[in-house]
Amino acid sequence: MPDDIKTPPAGGSSHETPLADALSERYLAYALSTIVSRSLPDVRDGLKPVHRRLLYAMHQLKLDPEAGFKKCARIVGDVMGKYHPHGDSSIYEALVRQAQDFAARYPLVEGQGNFGNIDGDNAAAMRYTEARLTEVAQALLDGIEENAVDFRPTYDGEEKEPLVLPAAFPNLLANGAAGIAVGMATSIPPHNAGELCGAALELVRNPDATVDDLLRHVPGPDFPTGGILVESKEAIREAYATGRGGFRLRARWDVEPLKNGTWQVVVTEIPYQVQKSRLIEQIAQLMEEKKLPLLGDVRDESTDVVRLVLEPKSRTVDAKVMMETLFRATALESRFPLNMNVLDADRTPRVMALKDVLRAWLDHRHVVLVRRTEHRLAAIARRLEILDGYLIVYLNLDEVIRIVREEDKPKEALMAAFGLTEVQANAILDMRLRALRKLEEMEIRKEHKRLSAEQKKLQGLMKSEKARWDAIAEELEATRQKFGDGALGKRRTTPGAALPEVAVDELAFVEKEPITVILSEKGWIRAQKGHLPDEAELRFKEGDSEQFRLHAQTTDRIVLFATNGRAFTLKADAIPRGRGDGQPVRLMVDLSNEDAIVTLFVHEDGAKWLLAATDGKGFVVKGEELLAEKRTGKQVLLVDPPKEACVCIPAEGDSVAVTANDRLLVFPLDQVPEMARGRGVQLIGLKDGELKDAQVFKSKEGLAWRHGSGVRVETDLRSWRGQRAGAGKSPPPGFPRNRRFGV
Template sequence: MSTDLPDDPDVDAARIETARIEDEMEQSYIDYAMSVIAGRALPDVRDGLKPVHRRILYAMHEAGVSAGSAHRKSSSIVGETMGDFHPHGDSAIYDTLARMAQDFSMRYPLVDGQGNFGSVDGDPPAAMRYTEARMAPIAEELLADIDKDTVDFSANYDDRLQEPDVLPSAFPNLLVNGSSGIAVGMSTNIPPHNLGEVIDATVHLINNPEATVEDLMDHVKGPDFPTGANIVGRGGVHSAYKTGRGRVRVRAEFEVDEEEGRIVITELPFQENKARLVERIADDVNEGKLEGIRDLRDESDRDGIRVVIDLKRDAMVDVVKNQLLESHLESTFGVINLALVDGAPQVLDLRETIQHYLDHRREVVRRRSQYELDEAEDRAHILEGRLTALNNVDDVVETIQDAADRDAAKAALREQFDFSEDQVAHIVSMQLGSLTSMEAQAIKDEYEEVQARIERLEEILTNESELLGVIEEELLEIKDEYDDERRTSFIEDTDTVAHEDLIPEEDIVVAMSEDDYIKRMPLSTFSAQNRGGKGIIGTDLKEDDAVSSVFVANTHDYLLCFTNYGQIYKLRGFQIPEMSRTARGKSAVNILDLDDGEELTAVVNTDDIADESFDGQRYLTMVTRDGYIKRTGVDDFQNIHTSGIRAIRLEDGDELVDVEVTDGDRTLVVTTTGGMSIRFDEDDVRAMGRSARGVRGIDLQDDDTVAGVAAVDVDRHSWVLTVTENGYGKRSDIDEYRVQSRNGKGLIDIKTAGRNGPVCAMETVGPGDHLVVMSKSGQIMRTPVEDISTVGRNTMGVIVMDLVEADRVACLDVIPREMVTDESEADVDLATDPEAAPSDD
């Protein structure tokens, strides 16, 4: 028995190739990725379509389902598309067909649907057996002249039919309708645009080949979404057009009716699900994240969107509006202008996108013109033969009569008159009626028309400017036919929604405890009292906890927070949780990255740094517990990390005590817990960097420590205010403190023996200011500074706050007169304490 197997086993082995598995997997994955990129997920820059869109439209074209035909069942269209061109399942095809019919998904729908094709609420289309479709008129413009050899065709999946590689696309569909898709390792997200604007830009590029992106942006203002809404600012649009990538903020269109107390939403950002939006707003209202909303209802109908939000009677309309904008009514459209160029993915700017379309359209018009020229020349050739036959009609008729049959007649005519095969075929087929003078004239007229057509087509093919002129003319005709008004408007970025917009601007008191509990309360919570009052509860403290700091600010202020460890943090007033007087507060670790034992000792408002009354460079002047003082320019504190940065270098055991804003011309008064004080000029302390320790400010006595520093402008009416731990204090004119050199022992500021106790703090105050004093146990008292007597140095002072036994003053801050309301001033008793009398130095 014979066999075909070779005797040598190595012959078969020679057909086996050895490959590394990682190389084979890499190449297989690349092949798969490119198949997804080119065959499914990304649009072609020329017609703006993915293969499934192109195949659906071509299947409808082949089936005669045009804009002028009757609607056909969607299932029929899906079946023909799947059977002939796209064997990937009916659901994918029908989803694409439905989207092309949705006027809220496509700026210019390519399919005219009849039936339920889904809604802006996210409702799915009805089953394909219930809906009907046909091509929209504008879709026919994409397929126009496809039968004139304008584009290349390739075999379909089973080699039975031919399908177009791209559509002729008489308008720039990629920009007009946009596209989105996710491929392997890349994605595209191209917004829709206004047809008229895109065509105007294309025409401009035809007439000005050197036009820049900026020039084209004079015509293409920005995306034009089918759902309207507003684009906030133009920065994201400009970035997208110049680089191919950008983030466009889209804001819903709404009306605020303050008289009726309602907000009415009439347009939504592109691709926003209305039902889900209403549900999210309702959830936030129920969870307490959105306050001030009484009722929410969807009154939308076929005429448009209308979502009504009724507000409570006492609601702040602007606050509710901004909360809605931040969480619900504004979205970002991330533009990624990625498309296939010659089969490869490429990110394109606006000019490149239009230029690639123009290159495609130039090729389409050239091939169409060549096709029509060939047809015209063929027709002219036939007409030339017929005209020759008419001019020699008697001889032609006689030749045909003498011939034995049709083939013999053709041969005789070719020999006698030098006709071509095509010409004699038409001549032999001519009817006797065509020999009339009228018919003869019609042939002559047609021949002249065909000759003129040939001349025009040859001119288009040989003259680039004429070819571009044809493209321009056809684009303008489409613009005249389909252009409409912009739906998406632009609003300037003056109403930027930032987190601070959601918080009403108000003056606040911030309290912090030694265990790092922090909170803010409205300043209006604390009305002014006469000095010597007990105050009211300002916070609820845990057992063994005590108040460590209190300061006055505004919810929108930027605050520089200094700690005893010499660190500085940056904080916004509204970032501090708002709570009632009797609340404990929340842990500060969620706001400030404090270490164990670290606590706030000074807070500087950046509004003070920007004070126009300061003429020159601003400095942060810091004093430590051990008597060191340092000035550092505010420019050194521009970039403050969330974890804080170092403000001053401290020796072991030393702590930062107080910070003041100065301008180089202030006079500084440093006071100690033991009641000593020293005054010297600010320029006695040279400016240093953040990492410096500073220089000696005061020579401390044994066991004494620095309590604070006051920076006084001697040209303005102000006083130095000193308050002790036992609740006593005094005001003194700056002239009571003579100027000395720094690092001296200083003079007595206030007597601390007996009732007063150690000094707690020193502040600079002026007319109309109020003082906020807080005790260790959490009592707060607010009083006008002018209630505290003006006395000399070395006095006992007067009672400022009446403390219970064992309680002590923890901290204090000054309310500038700009923050003091007329109402609070009216309640102030300006009486002074007659017991406060100055004594000798």
């Protein structure tokens, strides 16, 4: 290392620090800065620093609701130059979002110009758009000039900015919030302000109110884009009680009848934060992939009002079933998470329940009320002091005039003559001559009386906590009346609707077409289009060959039965398609290298199957008991290694034929019990050797087995008939040496 690097700078010092310690210290500082200054909102006003600085800068520019608009470039410039030393694009994006009525439930900024739309189009450049505050933002700022909150120096020390806004509006829950910090995040959906004020009033009247008491006022979120809430009441309660959870939201739709018995579905409200253009693209893409077979067409007929038209494939389609398939496959149904992770009054991040958030807002309003009252009392005291001085003038007018005219130091003379304070003396000396009219004296006495009465009232307020909470209750009621009614305050999201019970076969998402499922001896599975004939030649990897070939439909469920007694289920449309080698079946199901597939077949409702293991035990099982659409499958036949399952055949007939090493036994099928899971019963007696194969057949049709290149059928089976678990007899001449029926 060069010497000049080792030498500390003149007048300074250096010390060595382990890299891990230096990194952790700096990363911790970065994490805290991100959490406190960027990502998490304050529970009291529901704002992040950039939003708070925007509103305060607009307030300083006097952009009140009654004032004119100003260019957004001017607003962004003020915010960036005075309060928020970050990029102008991030500031403008925050301003734009506060002005979008489809993004903010109660917009804090009123925009003029192009501020984007629900399709996801961006706003115009800031030099083209204008903005001013809304009445909601005005309510957040109300009292900020009356010492209601603390201020701190800005980043350059030239200005001051508020630590928090007075917040006469429940902004955190009303407008919601979202943000990702380092190691934590927040996600709060919007709510109805009138309902929040009702819940806050409940909490004022009853500080011990439970979450159930509050939920009578707040049934759930209220999104600016409307929609239908389909979350259960139990899940909603749990979410608000813990501060964590989520809400499922569906689009609002209606059936619009057309001529000749046809109809179409019209979607008028889509879920919150879903871009309409992307939603239509998603639906069109799924239609192209043939995953929405019930839907014929989709059109966007929206103006400033959402109107998506969905045409069914045919008029015989059930509208509810069609919409259920769309809800499951598209963003017409979405889930909005709830994670009320916010900064409390001490700037500490923590997850709060609904009651905690409302309590924190009410406590903040109490602090604001006390500070504003103290500020007003101080102002009244100053004014009364001056008014008392004025009244002394009127009582001693001639003497006051003489002192002013003749004395070299009139201020000191007035203070000595009448016992005035310096403030009163200065006010008298600054008084204009025309204020000495009798009429002015009457006005001053009226003002003095009015201020004295107000002072007495405010002093009583400061002495009584109950009176303060009564005053807060009046403020809440006024806020509810102002923002809880009308077009802005009316609830838009239908709350607490139970999830409609519409039976939809998941296979409705798949277009039905014939396929041939092929499983190789080495366990590679694939599907080819169409039903291939038995003589069709198939290609496999070198050293591999065909084991099973099965005709099926893409809407079928394929059951695989393995030597370990487990059954697995695959959706036919999920099996790799094409003329390639396919995919190892062990990647699709949890099957060890020691186990193999005994057979695979298409599931049919009502079918029954005979299962058996090499130890000679088995039973009959319903086909539904073999279904298990999970990777680990389902244990049906219990076997102990080295024994293994070897038979899974349709139980269609009245008799069972079972083969062992050198014996054949035939007995009635009704002697085999029907079970859902287990080892079963002994099918054939075994002293040594093992069960080889089994077949269920109809007695009048006879027992068949492969003989040479053909099939032999034996109808006279008296020599081999017996009872279940019998020893059996030697198979007839010509029976396959491997003791397998092979048909």
